Amino acid sequence: MVFQLSPKEAKFLKLVQTKTDGKLEIKKNLSLGAYSTYQTGGRARIAVFPKNIDQALILFKLIRDLDLEFTVIGGGSNILISDRGINGITVMLTGLAAFEIKGQLLGVEAGFSSHKLAHLALEQGLSGLEFLTQLPGSIGGAIYMNARAFGGEISKVIHSALVVDSSGSQLEYRNQPGDFSYKRSPFKLKDQIILKAYFKLITEGKSKIREEMDRIQQTRLAKQERKYPSCGCVFKNRRDLGKPAGKIIDEAGLKSLHTENARVYESHANFIVHNGRADSQEIRNLMELVKTKVRQLEGIELEYEVEFVGDWSEYQ
Numbered sequence: 232m233v234f235q236l237s238p239k240e241a242k243f244l245k246l247v248q249t250k251t252d253g254k255l256e257i258k259k260n261l262s263l264g265a266y267s268t269y270q271t272g273g274r275a276r277i278a279v280f281p282k283n284i285d286q287a288l289i290l291f292k293l294i295r296d297l298d299l300e301f302t303v304i305g306g307g308s309n310i311l312i313s314d315r316g317i318n319g320i321t322v323m324l325t326g327l328a329a330f331e332i333k334g335q336l337l338g339v340e341a342g343f344s345s346h347k348l349a350h351l352a353l354e355q356g357l358s359g360l361e362f363l364t365q366l367p368g369s370i371g372g373a374i375y376m377n378a379r380a381f382g383g384e385i386s387k388v389i390h391s392a393l394v395v396d397s398s399g400s401q402l403e404y405r406n407q408p409g410d411f412s413y414k415r416s417p418f419k420l421k422d423q424i425i426l427k428a429y430f431k432l433i434t435e436g437k438s439k440i441r442e443e444m445d446r447i448q449q450t451r452l453a454k455q456e457r458k459y460p461s462c463g464c465v466f467k468n469r470r471d472l473g474k475p476a477g478k479i480i481d482e483a484g485l486k487s488l489h490t491e492n493a494r495v496y497e498s499h500a501n502f503i504v505h506n507g508r509a510d511s512q513e514i515r516n517l518m519e520l521v522k523t524k525v526r527q528l529e530g531i532e533l534e535y536e537v538e539f540v541g542d543w544s545e546y547q
């Protein structure tokens with residue numbers, strides 16, 4: 232199939248190259264299998280890889296000015312990418328990975344690995360980010376999703392952030408009580424992109440921090456969470472459900488549910504894993520089946536935590 236740019240896409244590419252002195256990495260018709268932990272999905276028409284905040288600001292301003300469709304991907308650990316791929320511009324943020332330390336404030340760009348950030352804080356004797364140990368993905372994605380684990384949560388430690396708003400302008404955000412809630416960040420609600428964030432941490436002995444990180448690491452490894460491709464929890468563990476979504480799925484007798492290549496994970500019923508040969512549609516089919524069966528058997532409407540990226544128009 233011949234790949235043809237729309238006039239708007241061609242204009243975007245020309246302008247973005249001029250404004251970044253030709254330094255922005257751009258890939259056309261990029262196969263996306265390597266960009267999510269599910270390792271599935273089609274192609275991105277145009278993928279861009281900013282390497283610093285200046286490039287990212289130029290990029291998002293142009294995207295907004297030209298009113299182009301766009302998708303942001305961090306570590307790809309909470310998404311399922313459509314087999315039909317992603318239209319418009321796909322912005323890959325893992326190249327934004329600089330950091331700075333100002334006393335108890337740790338500043339980090341959005342593409343920085345969450346797991347590595349826990350280790351960076353440890354090296355500085357700063358406590359508060361231990362819960363990010365072995366959490367897949369980037370810190371930008373963790374902030375956007377208000378990631379939580381082992382009693383820790385992004386909302387409890389984030390101090391401020393540099394974001395791009397819906398007009399393409401940069402904005403400074405200061406954390407206010409009530410801005411975050413379960414799996415919700417103000418950025419998700421306002422369609423903002425996080426470029427950098429500061430975390431307010433506490434000075435602590437390294438051995439104490441390391442002990443907690445080791446405990447988390449052991450627990451995660453014991454659960455074999457990363458043995459098969461997955462997106463972590465498929466459904467939200469909403470408090471009003473009274474119990475975790477995995478328990479509901481398990482109690483409904485759905486742990487053995489599977490398709491040819493995908494299955495409800497025997498170690499954790501809220502994970503749907505596959506054997507490396509499923510495509511996104513097969514995984515989505517199984518997700519929908521679990522959702523329908525839980526509704527029929529338990530009268531409970533599960534809500535997706537996973538974000539569906541790309542063209543899933545048949546489900547809207």
Ligand SMILES: Cc1cc2nc3c(=O)[nH]c(=O)nc-3n(C[C@H](O)[C@H](O)[C@H](O)COP(=O)(O)OP(=O)(O)OC[C@H]3O[C@@H](n4cnc5c(N)ncnc54)[C@H](O)[C@@H]3O)c2cc1C
Pocket residue numbers: 268302303304305306307308309310324341345366367368369370371372373374375376377378379380418423424425426456457461462463464538
């Ligand atoms: C094995 C496994 C275990 C997991 N365990 C946990 C857990 O214990 N707790 C938990 O909370 N999650 C867990 N997850 C889910 C996931 O790791 C987290 O939500 C993670 O923080 C997502 O980050 P990411 O960079 O991979 O985001 P992505 O998957 O790349 O993106 C997720 C969403 O965030 C948006 N996004 C990404 N970066 C930005 C940005 N800079 N600005 C604005 N929007 C952005 C994307 O557009 C998308 O909508 C797990 C996943 C796996 C695979």
